[in-house]
Amino acid sequence: MKKILNYIVVMVISGAVLLGCKDDFLNTQPLDKAPGTAVWSDAALADAAVTELYNGLRDGILDQQNMETITDNALYNFGKQDIMESIISPANTGWVNDTYAWGNMYAMIRAANLALQNLAVPKFESTNGIADRLKGESYFMRAYFYNQMLRYYGAVPIVKTPYLLGDPDYTIARNTYEECVNFIVSDxxxxxxxxxGKSMEAGRATYGAALALKARVLTYAASDLHDIPAASAKSGLIAGYSNKELLGYxxxxQAARWQKAKDAAKAVIDLNQYGYSLDLAAPVTPEQGRQNYTxxxxxxxxxxxxxxFIRYFNDLKSEDGAWFARNNMPNGYHGWTSSEPTQNLVDDYEMMDGTKFDWTNPAHAAAPYDNRDPRFYATVLYDGAPFKTRTPDGKGIDPRGEIQMGTYQIGSAASPTVHQGLDTRQSSIENWNGTRTGYGIRKFINNTIDNVTFQDQNTRQSVPSPQIRFTEIVFHYIEACIELGEEAEALAWLNKIRFRAGMPAVDDSGPALMDRYRNEKNVEMAFEEQRFYDARRWMIAPETLGQKARIIRISGTLKPGKTVPAYAYSKDNYTYTYTVQDIDPGVENRKWDDKMYFMPIHRDEMNRNNKLVNNPGHQQ
Known part of the structure; x- marks a missing residue:
């Protein structure tokens, strides 16, 4: 069984001294907190303080709202996104995962700086190289936090030491983008x-994780968004910005930067430590492809x-990530359907023969969920998808445990009545939180956990949250190869990923290869919070993030002579109609503005630090 890294909260007090009092009772230390001098003089307490840095990880399946909801891949069920409507500003920065909140990030960076400062010359006996390990983890986490900000805001101020009370000046200007990249890579x-060579507990930073994050940083840095001549040619807003050095090179x-990115990714591949079923010479079966992905x-x-690099959750306690199933399962299972796949994402999944899905193709339109990429079935809950046993209040209506996203005639064809699907917004189970798009998330939900209680949300799960996985690094390697004109190498690795999923080889070249690569990465990494960064750094956001969210409406009509109960929704009994449309603009009205390439620094931070310069389009 995997060792699960428990995240320990340690409150560290540094330099709290009461002056002018000699009474012993006024000089006592609090019983529930450790003073800074004690923390860094004790190996176990120092370890706990560094462990606390991992609580700054917020990506992946931790939050109820997945970051895919600020992309074309998903919709948030409980409120429109200002980011998607391009109406954010320094006064209203919109919804943002806590990872990117300026103050939160700098609080974690300060904690890493404190650790590095106090571990420079350890004050405890460093047996088994513990001081070096803690320093290595602190460097990694500081780099991780800085990169989170870099890929969201562009350049930020580099703070290498912790500010202290009484420092003469807390204001600092943003470094250049190039300086930020170099600093992160150095860390x-x-x-x-x-x-x-260090043996690390599961969930902690490792040698491989440091190399992998470096590959991500250098890949982003080589991209068009951060090559200012290329970016300026595509965006007048960037071209007219006075401080372009904050946005990129x-x-x-640029080719030299792509070479660095390629070399960094190849260094991870050459470790021969990671990689699951990527040594295939031909596609596996669709069934095995789906299982591989799961x-x-x-x-x-x-x-x-x-x-x-993975964050683990313990289902024995109420950690946010342990509630992913409750947050995202359909309402017919007493879930909340919080982050919902869009039709835009569903249409990106190819047919099993590698051709594109096409609503104008009559065969595709009549059976849109047949013969699709196996990863579709492992990622998306769609109408008719086999799922798991219903809770007692739904089992009598749906004894087979199949998703109901439409409306269906029941009874006899001569005298039918209409049944509202259990997983719709008109569900008889719960009608307040059903899907708006016609889809739900299957990925990251442990299907082996059955409904042991009436309310399924009482069941937690311990599915891990990937922060960096090997396949991402392979994608970075492929992308760098394409950019450098090494298409044969790119195809070899791209097809390895496809073979693992049960998909056939491709042989595209030129722009078609890049398009295929981008689509492949999107469906492979769905709901792993890559899309928001990729669409921006590729500068394809106007055509992707700026799309209207597409949804589906499904109705089943009984075939003549059929008499069926409320769950027998097979094609033998029904004629199905699928209607694809834009989401109601009252729910969300998506549009793209080039100011969204770089997020605004909040007005409060600008007021605190008069040396900051805001991003293009956000200067007001």
């Missing part, structure tokens, strides 16, 4: 050097080899 090189060779996100059956 990751330091982390790799200190962590190499104003000079230099194994990776549940970390079972060998799929854990794809995880390089």
């Amino acid at each position: 990751l090189d330091s982390a790799a050097l200190l962590l190499q 104003t000079s230099g060779d 194994n990776m996100y549940l970390s079972t059956g060998g799929g854990e080899k794809d995880g390089i």
